[in-house]
Amino acid sequence: MHNEAMIAVVDNDESVRLALDSLLRSSGYxxxxxxxxxxxxxxxxxxxxxxxxxxxxxxxxxxxxMHEELAARGMHIPVIFITGNPSAQRMPGPQAMKPIAFFPKPFSIEKLLACIEKVLS
Structure with missing residues (x-):
């Protein structure tokens, strides 16, 4: 295991959730x-x-x-956004932390894992 850090995956596409769950668990998260x-x-x-x-x-x-809502609640969680529609991305409002990255689907697993390592180190 890398550590006790927990990674949350929020996606309405079940296949994406299952794939990321499997990948991240096999990487020790x-x-x-x-x-x-x-x-x-x-x-x-x-x-x-x-x-x-x-x-x-x-x-x-x-x-x-949702990221802005978390910030309004005083929760500043490092976030990596993924999207099937890159034109949908926008920067969150000033109260929210800047995202670590935006990845268009499909994305590089290596780059995603590198971003996670950066966040957790």
């Missing part, structure tokens, strides 16, 4: 997956997340808005 922003926000996830990997476009609330 503790992982929790969430099917949407409300599921994540209404769980204990924000309290225990060390790094958040979040889709931008989701039906109930986009990932950037």
């Amino acid at each position: 503790t992982v929790r997956t969430y099917s949407g922003t409300h599921e994540y926000l209404n769980s204990d996830g924000p309290l225990i997340t060390s790094c958040l990997i979040c889709d931008i476009q989701m039906p109930e609330m986009d990932g950037i808005t």
